[in-house]
Amino acid sequence: MNIALLGFGVVGSGVYEWCRDREDLHVRRVLVRSEKPQIADIATHDFEDILHDDSIDIVVEVMGGLHPAYEYVTAALKAGKHVVTANKALIAAYYQELTELAKAQGKALLCTAAVGGGIPWLVNLERVKRLDSVQSFCGIMNGTTNFILDAMHTDGSDFSEVLAEAQKLGYAEADPSADIDGLDIQRKAVISANVAFDACLSEADVPVFGIRSILSCDIAAAESRSRICKMLAFGEKSASGAVSCYVEPCFVPSGELEAAVSTNRNVISFVTELTGKESFYGQGAGRYPTAYNAVADCADIIGGVKEFYTSLVRDVPVDNNAASHPYYVRFSGSDEFLSSIEAEKCGEGVVTMPVPVAKMHAWAAKAKEADPGVFIAGLI
Numbered sequence: 001m002n003i004a005l006l007g008f009g010v011v012g013s014g015v016y017e018w019c020r021d022r023e024d025l026h027v028r029r030v031l032v033r034s035e036k037p038q039i040a041d042i043a044t045h046d047f048e049d050i051l052h053d054d055s056i057d058i059v060v061e062v063m064g065g066l067h068p069a070y071e072y073v074t075a076a077l078k079a080g081k082h083v084v085t086a087n088k089a090l091i092a093a094y095y096q097e098l099t100e101l102a103k104a105q106g107k108a109l110l111c112t113a114a115v116g117g118g119i120p121w122l123v124n125l126e127r128v129k130r131l132d133s134v135q136s137f138c139g140i141m142n143g144t145t146n147f148i149l150d151a152m153h154t155d156g157s158d159f160s161e162v163l164a165e166a167q168k169l170g171y172a173e174a175d176p177s178a179d180i181d182g183l184d185i186q187r188k189a190v191i192s193a194n195v196a197f198d199a200c201l202s203e204a205d206v207p208v209f210g211i212r213s214i215l216s217c218d219i220a221a222a223e224s225r226s227r228i229c230k231m232l233a234f235g236e237k238s239a240s241g242a243v244s245c246y247v248e249p250c251f252v253p254s255g256e257l258e259a260a261v262s263t264n265r266n267v268i269s270f271v272t273e274l275t276g277k278e279s280f281y282g283q284g285a286g287r288y289p290t291a292y293n294a295v296a297d298c299a300d301i302i303g304g305v306k307e308f309y310t311s312l313v314r315d316v317p318v319d320n321n322a323a324s325h326p327y328y329v330r331f332s333g334s335d336e337f338l339s340s341i342e343a344e345k346c347g348e349g350v351v352t353m354p355v356p357v358a359k360m361h362a363w364a365a366k367a368k369e370a371d372p373g374v375f376i377a378g379l380i
């Protein structure tokens with residue numbers, strides 16, 4: 001099959017290299033912003049060259065951002081081309097529209113590289129759903145924040161220095177706020193929840209708290225309780241059919257799988273009704289891991305896949321007060337709500353009694369106005 005790449009950055013050039021020696025996948029065109037001497041013969045600045053080229057079977061969108069990625073992807077599907085993308089922001093924002101368009105066109109829309117970098121997470125969610133029902137998922141879905149937290153725990157690294165290193169290594173987003181504020185994970189959680197539960201959540205349904213304000217005293221507080229601080233995403237279906245889905249730092253007991261995940265690695269697990277917990281571990285960011293999943297999606301299309309991971313998009317209720325647990329909270333100043341839920345002191349902060357997730361996140365969002373340095377972490 002013939003591929004057109006939209007973008008030739010870290011991931012795009014990885015896909016190009018990966019396909020170079022393959023007999024079954026040929027990169028015929030590459031949409032670029034600036035000149036790229038190594039691909040001068042196939043580069044174009046004009047998307048129309050790709051759209052109107054009937055020899056292109058698959059458009060691989062690795063340019064990122066919402067626009068013009070949205071316009072290009074919808075035009076490609078309408079023109080009868082399969083689409084592979086690593087763009088979680090695009091899929092999370094236009095989930096219903098894009099999955100329904102792909103279905104109507106009978107074309108593949110695959111985004112395995114969008115969640116978990118090189119981990120085959122979404123494809124395995126789809127596989128397990130053929131036989132079993134997914135009850136919940138949980139995991140580390142961001143390489144940059146895991147890299148930062150791991151370095152802060154293992155050698156006391158400074159937050160800003162280790163973030164700069166993650167950027168140099170190609171893990172962080174162009175604007176690393178998306179990583180450290182948890183928005184990148186929020187998008188991955190939206191896509192995972194929608195595939196897992198045949199739902200149609202949007203980013204607004206998923207409360208998120210990031211690690212921008214984490215200090216070494218918070219790392220010390222976690223360690224004082226034999227725990228490791230990790231950024232986690234959660235999704236769970238309750239007995240009533242409602243879904244909870246949220247993203248937050250957590251103090252994870254040091255014996256747990258997630259606590260042992262180092263550097264830019266990710267681990268994501270699902271729990272199903274009959275088979276229980278299964279975990280998927282690997283490199284969650286970087287050129288070759290991410291390119292691997294994009295190329296693997298193309299190979300699946302060669303194998304006959306002509307759809308998204310799920311064909312159902314249901315209006316599932318969201319209830320983030322269904323989940324509740326204690327929190328570590330560091331907040332300067334006094335606060336009536338915090339005093340009412342405080343269970344004990346913990347380093348520079350406190351540990352609370354179990355609090356519903358939506359309630360805690362709503363408090364934290366407001367508390368930021370009084371203390372921009374406020375930090376919360378779930379105790380799971």
Ligand code: HSE
Nearest residue numbers: 142143144171173285
């Ligand atoms: N910035 C993302 C991360 C890239 O650090 O996980 C992979 O999605």
